[in-house]
Amino acid sequence: MTPGKTDRSTYHHGDLRQAVLTAALDVIAADGPAALSLRDLARRAGVSHAAPAHHFGDRTGLLTAIAAQGFGLLADTLAGGTGLADRGRRYVRFATAHPAHFQVMFAPDLLRADDPELTAARARAGAELRAGVTTLPGRDARTTGIAAWSLAHGFATLYLTHNVTDAVGPLPPEDYFDLLTGFLTDRADGTPGT
Incomplete structure (x- = not known):
């Protein structure tokens, strides 16, 4: 040829x-x-x-398809999670297993926000994230959900950009995330936080 x-x-x-x-x-x-x-x-x-x-x-269409695929994979990863902490672990596991998807999914300036496939996949992932919050009685679900998502997303981002690599050391990132959530949900005297 x-x-x-x-x-x-x-x-x-x-x-x-x-x-x-x-x-x-x-x-x-x-x-x-x-x-x-x-x-x-x-x-x-x-x-x-x-x-x-x-x-x-075009390029935007390709990136939108990547984001839609990523949100679908995230929803699949979160499905079956048992509560907020487990869903946070699964979120970190997804981000570290699919770093390229993760990079694109949360860059709205690269995507077609009104794409039906993206909208459906994003809604499905959001529903799976919110499902973990419903297990916490007596808390404002919206605020708790934002706090939990911020913790998981922030840690995953810091990990993927190598800002906490030394701190995490040889632990799998989701195990280190467990340490963080335990630290933040327990008071210094060892009693559970509210």
């Missing part, structure tokens, strides 16, 4: 959409979302340069 030419087999990719998403996630993990180029992703996936645009429209 002549260099620069694409043979017919590249047009019949098994799952082109997922191949482009996977290539995009690799680029984001290595260099961040700003490094994405549809043309480069087509080359990496072994397809014509127009193929990614056919599936995603």
Whole structure:
């Protein structure tokens, strides 16, 4: 085959959409979302340069699809969690297992906020997050939910950006997160906090 030419087999990719998403996630993990180029992703996936645009429209469409996929994975990870602390653990586990998704999911300036797939996946993940708050009687669910999400999201972000790597040491990040939540929910005298 002549260099620069694409043979017919590249047009019949098994799952082109997922191949482009996977290539995009690799680029984001290595260099961040700003490094994405549809043309480069087509080359990496072994397809014509127009193929990614056919599936995603443009770069924003691709990033929106990544975020929607990420929120779906987050909802799956949170499902079946037993209470607020377990859901926080699962949130941290998701973020560290899917750092490229995590980077894109919470960058609204990169996404189409009105995309139906994104809206549905985000709502599903939000419902799973809120389900942990309902197990705490006598607390304002909205404020407690924001506090819990802030703790889990903040820790995951600090961990992924290597700001707390030395403090965490060899512990899995979700185990260190357990230590943090225990520290914050118990009073200095050892009695549970309110």
